[in-house]
Amino acid sequence: MAAPRPRLLEFSLSHFCEKARWALDHHRNQYDVVALAPGLHRLALRRVDAKASWVPVLVADGVTTQGSDAIIDWADARDPARSLTPSDPAAAAEARRLEQLFDDGFGRDLRAVLYAMLLEQPDVVIALWAAGQPWWVGTFYRLLWSQVSLGLRKLYRLRPERVAEARARFDATFDELDALVSDGRRYLVGDTLSRADLAAAALLSPLVVPAERPWQPNVPLTADVVAMQDAYRSRPGWAWVEGLYRGDRLVGG
Numbered sequence: 001m002a003a004p005r006p007r008l009l010e011f012s013l014s015h016f017c018e019k020a021r022w023a024l025d026h027h028r029n030q031y032d033v034v035a036l037a038p039g040l041h042r043l044a045l046r047r048v049d050a051k052a053s054w055v056p057v058l059v060a061d062g063v064t065t066q067g068s069d070a071i072i073d074w075a076d077a078r079d080p081a082r083s084l085t086p087s088d089p090a091a092a093a094e095a096r097r098l099e100q101l102f103d104d105g106f107g108r109d110l111r112a113v114l115y116a117m118l119l120e121q122p123d124v125v126i127a128l129w130a131a132g133q134p135w136w137v138g139t140f141y142r143l144l145w146s147q148v149s150l151g152l153r154k155l156y157r158l159r160p161e162r163v164a165e166a167r168a169r170f171d172a173t174f175d176e177l178d179a180l181v182s183d184g185r186r187y188l189v190g191d192t193l194s195r196a197d198l199a200a201a202a203l204l205s206p207l208v209v210p211a212e213r214p215w216q217p218n219v220p221l222t223a224d225v226v227a228m229q230d231a232y233r234s235r236p237g238w239a240w241v242e243g244l245y246r247g248d249r250l251v252g253g
């Protein structure tokens with residue numbers, strides 16, 4: 001009997017999950033996506049023995065791998081010829097350093113900035129979270145919205161002063177990306193696609209919303225998110241993300 005396909009437990013809208021999907025697609029993995037509803041996902045994670053509460057989680061050959069960085073390691077180990085981690089040790093260290101920088105400044109900090117805006121508009125968040133889920137999920141969020149939004153504010157540390165700090169770190173990270181790509185390079189480290197590229201582009205994708213990103217929002221972006229887009233649209237890093245998605249976002253196995 002054929003071994004079951006790997007399963008990726010994820011949130012469709014999550015940029016960390018997009019980073020993991022991109023890695024799996026780059027390596028031409030065949031896998032099934034299990035789209036979970038934020039908050040309600042913890043039960044499913046417990047069932048696969050995940051240690052932390054977050055997605056993405058990959059379950060393959062009976063082994064659970066949690067986190068986009070660990071999933072890249074998993075995919076690279078199975079298909080070294082298309083590794084997203086450079087073989088040269090110094091380049092590998094630089095790719096991992098940049099990945100960490102973008103995980104923080106674009107992954108964590110951009111998420112804080114966007115949720116601080118979106119939580120003012122529960123209908124938008126509920127529409128995004130409930131898309132593709134059973135019919136009762138939207139009703140569940142609507143009924144429990146005050147607890148749900150409080151939980152999210154705690155989880156992602158959305159107090160105004162924290163969000164202001166996150167915005168400042170996001171800006172500094174964007175400056176670093178601009179500085180790297182201003183010489184017109186296609187890839188951040190060396191001559192091939194690496195985990196640094198995936199981290200920067202996937203984690204900025206909630207702001208840039210590249211047409212080639214497989215998941216697209218099912219509701220229009222809110223006015224404050226569009227205003228934020230307008231503030232960064234002319235930056236070199238923005239064009240670089242769009243170019244990387246156009247040229248390197250393989251989809252499907």
Ligand SMILES: N[C@@H](CCC(=O)N[C@@H](CS)C(=O)NCC(=O)O)C(=O)O
Nearest residue numbers: 014015016053054055056067068069
């Ligand atoms: N370091 C992790 C971060 C993953 C992460 O923060 N995931 C968020 C969604 S974007 C999540 O699952 N949040 C829900 C929770 O933590 O319970 C990675 O690289 O995958």
